[in-house]
Structure formats: C-alpha cells, structure tokens
Amino acid sequence: MQLLNKSEEKEEGQKLDSNSKLTMEEFAKISRERADSYHRYHIEALETRDYQALPNRFIVKVGKIGLAKLIISETFTYWGKWDVVFSRPCTYGVFSGPVGGFSPRPEKCVGCLRCTVQHPDFVTVEHNPKRKAMGDNYLNSKIISTIDEEARKGTVPVRGQGYRGRFGGPGWDGMFTDMSEIVRPSRDGIHGRELISTIVDIGSKPLSLKFDNDGNLISEGPRMFTIQVPFIYDAPPNEIISNKLAKIWKKSAENVDTLAILPSEIVLANNLASPSVVPIIPLNSLDCAKSFKSGTRMVELDGWDSKSYDRVVSDCPDIIVGVRLEFAQGWQQKLDEMMLSNVPVIHFVADNHGIGDGGRFIMDLLLEAHQKLLDAGFRDKVTLLNTGVIVAADHLPKAIICGLDAVGLNQPLLIAMQARLNGDLSSNDYGAKFPRKYTEDWAIQRIVNLTCSWRDQMLEILGAMGVREVRRLRGEIGRAMWCSHLEDEAFSDIDGYVGGGK
Numbered sequence: 001m002q003l004l005n006k007s008e009e010k011e012e013g014q015k016l017d018s019n020s021k022l023t024m025e026e027f028a029k030i031s032r033e034r035a036d037s038y039h040r041y042h043i044e045a046l047e048t049r050d051y052q053a054l055p056n057r058f059i060v061k062v063g064k065i066g067l068a069k070l071i072i073s074e075t076f077t078y079w080g081k082w083d084v085v086f087s088r089p090c091t092y093g094v095f096s097g098p099v100g101g102f103s104p105r106p107e108k109c110v111g112c113l114r115c116t117v118q119h120p121d122f123v124t125v126e127h128n129p130k131r132k133a134m135g136d137n138y139l140n141s142k143i144i145s146t147i148d149e150e151a152r153k154g155t156v157p158v159r160g161q162g163y164r165g166r167f168g169g170p171g172w173d174g175m176f177t178d179m180s181e182i183v184r185p186s187r188d189g190i191h192g193r194e195l196i197s198t199i200v201d202i203g204s205k206p207l208s209l210k211f212d213n214d215g216n217l218i219s220e221g222p223r224m225f226t227i228q229v230p231f232i233y234d235a236p237p238n239e240i241i242s243n244k245l246a247k248i249w250k251k252s253a254e255n256v257d258t259l260a261i262l263p264s265e266i267v268l269a270n271n272l273a274s275p276s277v278v279p280i281i282p283l284n285s286l287d288c289a290k291s292f293k294s295g296t297r298m299v300e301l302d303g304w305d306s307k308s309y310d311r312v313v314s315d316c317p318d319i320i321v322g323v324r325l326e327f328a329q330g331w332q333q334k335l336d337e338m339m340l341s342n343v344p345v346i347h348f349v350a351d352n353h354g355i356g357d358g359g360r361f362i363m364d365l366l367l368e369a370h371q372k373l374l375d376a377g378f379r380d381k382v383t384l385l386n387t388g389v390i391v392a393a394d395h396l397p398k399a400i401i402c403g404l405d406a407v408g409l410n411q412p413l414l415i416a417m418q419a420r421l422n423g424d425l426s427s428n429d430y431g432a433k434f435p436r437k438y439t440e441d442w443a444i445q446r447i448v449n450l451t452c453s454w455r456d457q458m459l460e461i462l463g464a465m466g467v468r469e470v471r472r473l474r475g476e477i478g479r480a481m482w483c484s485h486l487e488d489e490a491f492s493d494i495d496g497y498v499g500g501g502k
C-alpha cells in the first residue's frame with residue numbers, strides 16, 4: 001500500500017520541515033543519496049529456447065532431378081566454392097544442410113519465394129496446414145506465432161517489410177490510435193530519453209480530501225496500491241490450472257511486480273499467499289477470505305452479491321475486496337449496485353472472442369461501462385479490469401483507451417509457455433497440452449519475456465501518442481479513431497454505401 005498513516009504523514013512532514021533548515025551542502029548530499037538509490041523499473045528479458053516449437057510456417061518441396069541438374073551446372077560455374085554451390089538458391093539456409101537441397105531445412109524458410117521464382121520447375125513452397133490450423137479464428141496462427149516469438153526473445157517483433165495487412169477490420173482492428181508526429185520526438189520511453197510510466201493504481205481514490213486546521217487529513221485517503229504494468233495474470237480455466245501452473249503465475253507476477261489471480265483453494269493448499277497474489281473467493285466459501293493475512297493486498301469475490309461483499313469486507317478490513325463479474329446480460333444493473341456499495345475494483349470477465357451482451361463487441365461494452373462510471377461521478381473511485389479478448393500487444397492500449405485501468409491475461413500466457421490449446425477457445429471450456437518436462441524457471445522466463453515485449457510495445461504506443469503515463473490513456477477516446485466513423489464521414493453521400501464497415 002502506498003498509503004501513509006497519520007503518524008507516518010507527520011514524520012514525513014517533520015522531515016520536509018527539517019530539510020528546509022539544511023545547508024545547501026547537506027541538502028545536495030541528501031539529494032545525491034536519494035538519486036543514487038533510485039532504480040529505474042526494468043524487466044530482465046532473456047532469450048529462452050523452445051520446448052515445443054511451432055510447426056514450420058512453410059513446406060518446401062524440391063524435385064531431386066531438377067536440383068541435381070542445377071548443382072552440376074553450378075559446380076562448373078563456381079568450381080571450388082562449395083558453400084555457394086550447395087546453398088543456392090536460398091540465402092536463408094534452407095538448402096545449406098549437409099546434403100544441400102536434397103534434404104531441405106523448412107524451419108529456416110521465411111517464404112520469400114525467390115527459389116520458386118528462379119526454379120519453378122523443381123521447387124514449391126506452400127503454407128503448412130498444421131501451422132494454419134492452430135488456435136481459432138480469433139486467436140489465430142499469426143497471433144500465436146507472434147506471442148511465441150515475443151516469449152522467446154522478450155523483444156518487440158520487427159518484420160522490416162512494412163505493414164501488409166488491411167487497414168480497418170473487425171474487432172480491435174476497427175480502432176486506430178492517433179500517433180501525432182508533432183509529439184513523437186519528445187517522448188521516448190524505451191531508449192530512456194524520457195521516463196514513460198506504465199504504473200497502474202489498483203483500488204479506490206476519494207474524489208476530495210478534507211484537512212483540519214492543522215493540516216491533518218481527516219477524511220478517508222486513497223485505498224490503493226500500484227503495479228508496474230497495465231496487465232495482470234488471470235487464472236487459467238479450471239480444466240488447466242494445476243499447482244505447478246499456480247506457482248509459475250505467482251513467481252512471474254512477483255518478478256515483474258504485477259498480480260496473479262488464482263483460486264483461493266489453490267492459494268491455500270500451496271501456501272501461495274503473497275502481496276502479488278489475489279485469491280478468488282467463491283460465493284459459497286466466504287470464510288476462506290479470513291485466511292489471507294500474509295501480505296495479501298487484494299481478494300476478488302467470484303460474482304456479485306451485496307451481502308457476501310459486505311461480509312468479506314468486514315472480515316478483511318485491511319485488504320482491498322474486488323468483485324469479479326461476467327460481462328453478461330444484466331451487468332449494467334450489477335455495476336450500479338456495486339457503485340452504491342463502493343466496490344473499489346470491478347473485474348469483468350468477457351467471452352474470449354469479445355462478444356458480450358447483445359452480440360456487441362467488447363469495445364462497446366467497455367466504453368459503456370466507463371461512461372456509466374463517469375456519469376455517476378465515480379470513475380476515480382473504481383479500478384476497472386477485464387479479462388478475455390486481449391491476445392495481442394496492440395489490443396492492450398486500445399482496451400485502456402476504451403476505459404480499462406488494466407487488462408487481465410490468461411490465454412497469451414499459456415501460448416507463451418508453448419501450450420497447444422484445444423476445445424472451444426471462445427469460452428473457458430478448453431484444454432491445453434504443455435511441452436513435456438518443461439521447468440518452472442523456463443515457463444517463468446517465457447512469461448516475463450512476453451511481459452517485457454508487451455510493455456515495450458505499450459511504451460512505443462505511448463511515446464508515439466505523446467502520452468507520458470499509461471494512467472492518462474484511460475478513456476482517452478479523443479486520441480482514437482474508429483474506422484466505421486471515418487468511412488461514414490467519407491462515403492455516406494455516395495449512393496450504395498451501406499456503412500457499418502460493410
């Protein structure tokens with residue numbers, strides 16, 4: 001908790017007072033010591049090998065006779081330069097194995113198609129159907145490949161080929177962020193010219209403070225703590241969660257200073273309670289909330305029921321009690337009730353494809369929830385979270401622009417661990433096949449790498465938008481454009497234009 005109690009506030013005030021009586025030399029010395037003790041937040045990313053590599057992107061087939069003829073003719077042309085003879089026609093090394101193209105190495109193929117253009121008579125390159133079949137139509141094979149690369153390297157993926165996709169599309173692709181050239185040079189969060197903060201407050205802030213005549217705070221202060229990144233690790237589905245996975249979630253969260261949300265029975269059974277762990281308290285097992293003393297900063301009630309909420313609050317006066325709620329029909333009424341009960345953290349859990357109440361995409365629902373809190377004059381008193389539907393780094397800032405404070409991740413963490421998901425990925429009714437004999441340390445580093453990559457991409461976006469901290473991005477819809485709005489503006493006068501992105 002960042003909250004100071006009254007005696008600490010007094011002490012801090014006395015220190016400030018005594019600072020004002022220091023000589024310039026003493027003040028400079030104290031300032032120097034304070035500056036030297038400052039550590040800039042940093043995530044240690046380390047390249048981490050694959051335990052269960054993805055299927056190759058391409059299948060390379062080579063006609064042996066055609067290749068033999070090529071090698072014979074190349075042998076005469078490049079006599080003595082055997083590495084050249086046996087590597088052509090691919091500069092990426094697909095044909096550079098011990099027996100050259102007679103046993104190609106498709107894992108090195110990037111799909112440039114040079115070989116097929118040069119030698120269409122004996123080389124073919126095709127997409128690998130096994131790779132394309134991974135995931136589903138939302139968490140598709142491209143997204144899985146990107147997460148896999150981010151978790152392996154911990155860096156921002158760079159393609160160097162420009163953007164080849166379409167502009168505008170369904171879901172999150174319907175929103176563009178405003179990256180103004182004017183502000184860009186002054187904001188550089190990655191290379192350190194300027195600090196861009198990704199810290200998020202979790203909890204409730206009062207809308208005003210009251211002080212007595214002596215300057216002492218007499219109203220309730222903020223009840224919140226901070227985490228270093230705008231995402232938390234949410235519990236995997238019941239089908240998948242295990243004691244080992246829960247420990248990985250906890251240690252990864254501690255490593256990067258965020259939160260791991262885990263079922264209370266697993267937390268208790270494995271003694272995982274810590275400031276970074278948020279136990280989920282089932283409505284039918286409220287008593288277990290009393291067990292969380294060892295530094296637990298927050299618990300989440302699994303569903304909304306005002307009496308249960310009041311009971312957990314009175315049982316755990318020093319802990320922030322949040323509520324976890326499905327983004328299903330009737331959420332608006334529950335949100336109103338939660339506002340009346342002063343719930344400090346509301347955590348929505350959406351369908352993994354982002355289709356919620358009335359078939360609307362999550363973006364609309366988040367905007368509505370944020371607006372409801374604003375209209376009620378309640379926005380800063382509540383931290384709004386959502387799990388589900390965020391599977392790529394660019395979804396993260398868009399969700400925050402729609403009004404979230406932070407995002408809950410689960411599927412991307414499983415993909416980072418090279419789990420193969422199966423079943424209905426739109427709901428939480430899916431299974432996962434993990435690499436054989438993977439170690440905890442390996443899995444933690446893969447998750448930390450993913451976190452580092454997504455944070456760096458967040459910094460890129462914030463830098464490009466000229467926003468110096470992620471807290472200021474929340475609900476900043478003035479910095480976003482919707483493809484459908486732009487199309488309506490441009491084409492609505494044209495006969496035959498249907499609108500709505502059709």
Ligand code: SF4
Pocket residue numbers: 060089090091092093094108109110111112113114115116125
């Ligand atoms: S497509 Fe490009 S990378 Fe792949 S084998 Fe052919 S030349 Fe090599």
